[in-house]
Amino acid sequence: MPSPLIVALDTAALDQALHWAGLVAPYAGFIKLGLEFFCANGPAGIAQFTQPVFLDLKLHDIPTTISGAVRAICAAPPALLTVHASGGPHMLEAARNAAEAACPEGRMRTRLLAVTVLTSLSDATLAECGVPGGATAQVLRLAQMALNAGADGLVCSGHEVAMLRDAFGPAPLLVVPGIRPQGSATADQARVMTPQHAMAAGASHIVVGRPITQAPDPAVAAAEILDMVT
Numbered sequence: 001m002p003s004p005l006i007v008a009l010d011t012a013a014l015d016q017a018l019h020w021a022g023l024v025a026p027y028a029g030f031i032k033l034g035l036e037f038f039c040a041n042g043p044a045g046i047a048q049f050t051q052p053v054f055l056d057l058k059l060h061d062i063p064t065t066i067s068g069a070v071r072a073i074c075a076a077p078p079a080l081l082t083v084h085a086s087g088g089p090h091m092l093e094a095a096r097n098a099a100e101a102a103c104p105e106g107r108m109r110t111r112l113l114a115v116t117v118l119t120s121l122s123d124a125t126l127a128e129c130g131v132p133g134g135a136t137a138q139v140l141r142l143a144q145m146a147l148n149a150g151a152d153g154l155v156c157s158g159h160e161v162a163m164l165r166d167a168f169g170p171a172p173l174l175v176v177p178g179i180r181p182q183g184s185a186t187a188d189q190a191r192v193m194t195p196q197h198a199m200a201a202g203a204s205h206i207v208v209g210r211p212i213t214q215a216p217d218p219a220v221a222a223a224e225i226l227d228m229v230t
Contacts, residue, residue: 002029002030002052003027003028003029003226003230004029004199004203004204004205004206004226004229004230005027005028005029005205005206005208005222005225005226005229006028006029006030006031006032006054006175006205006206006207006208007020007021007024007027007028007030007031007032007207007208007209007212007213007222008031008032008034008056008177008207008208008209008210008213009021009031009032009033009037009209009213010034010036010037010209010210010213011036011037011213012036012037012039012040012041013040014037014040014041014045014048017031017033017037017045017049018048018049020213020218021049021051023218023219023222024212024218024219024222025050025051026219026223027219027222027223027225027226028051028222029052029205030051030052030053030054030079030080030205031049031051031052031053031054032053032054032055032056032207032209033045033046033049033053033054033055033056033078034055034056034057035056035057035058038055038057043072043073043075043076046076046078047076052079052080053076053078053079053080054078054079054080054081054082054175054207055073055076055078055080055081055082056082057073057081057082057083058082058083058084058115059081059082059083059084059087059095060083060084060086060087060091061087061091062091063090063091063093063094064094066083066087066091066094066095066098067094067095067097067098068098069098070083070094070095070098070099070102070110071098071101071102073110074098074099074102074103074110075102077102077103077107077110078110079108079110079111080110080111080112080113080173080175081099081110081111081112081113082112082113082114082115082155083095083112083113083114083115083151084114084115085114085115085116085142085143085145085146085151085154086142088145089145089146089148089149090149092112092114092145092146092149092150092151093149093150095112095150096112096149096150096151097150099111099112111152111153111173112150112151112152112153113151113152113153113154113155113173113175114142114143114146114147114151114153114154114155115154115155116138116139116142116143116146116154116155116156116160117135117138117139117142117156117157117160119157119177119178120178121135122135123135126138135157135159135160136159136160136163139156139157139160139163139164140160140163140164140167143156143164143167143168144167147168147172151172152172152173153172153173153174153175153204154172154173154174154175155175155176155177156174156175156176157176157177157178157193158176158178158179158193158197158198158201158203159193161174161176161198161201161202161203162201162202164202165201165202166202172204173204173205174202174203174204174205175203175204175205175206175207176193176198176203176205176206176207177206177207178193178207179193179194179195179198179206179207179208179211180193180194180211181194181195181208181211181224181225181228194228195208195225195228195229196228196229199229206229208222208225211225212225
């Protein structure tokens with residue numbers, strides 16, 4: 001069974017990302033590459049990694065544009081790709097159809113994860129954006145719509161994962177960012193949780209970045225976090 005740990009490599013530098021990826025390879029089920037990395041290196045950069053890649057681009061546009069983007073991205077291909085659930089059902093359906101069309105026979109299709117509410121957003125910030133009712137209600141609304149539209153899973157904070165697992169059962173992938181080991185700085189995250197609590201709540205995978213990559217020894221930090229949840 002693959003490791004539940006996803007290590008986020010938050011850098012634009014290909015050499016640095018490859019170095020980190022090599023260090024954490026024994027412990028990470030996926031390595032996460034984001035918008036910063038992709039803008040600097042593109043699909044060719046993704047293809048440099050031997051580990052399964054979680055490409056976190058949070059795509060959000062009209063269905064036709066998303067369809068073309070997903071087809072282009074899936075040529076790399078990442079194992080996981082994020083789209084914003086708030087793009088709506090037609091956008092999500094276009095993304096799913098494009099991922100299926102871009103997958104050659106015999107290769108596993110890129111799985112789509114719908115981002116519900118960013119872990120940097122608090123209830124107060126959502127209210128400022130015109131979203132009433134807080135994060136929990138919004139996450140549930142978006143999750144139901146995204147899964148109905150063909151998403152393979154969801155990205156949510158640890159605070160919503162138990163609710164989503166109860167609502168939708170074991171099938172969806174539930175990927176939880178905003179993970180901070182006890183005593184770690186929260187930085188720009190508003191809704192955080194420890195690795196142990198997120199996995200106990202029903203997460204499929206947890207995403208950890210700076211507590212690993214900025215540690216004196218990233219390999220040791222990754223091993224310690226994996227030990228916490230296995």
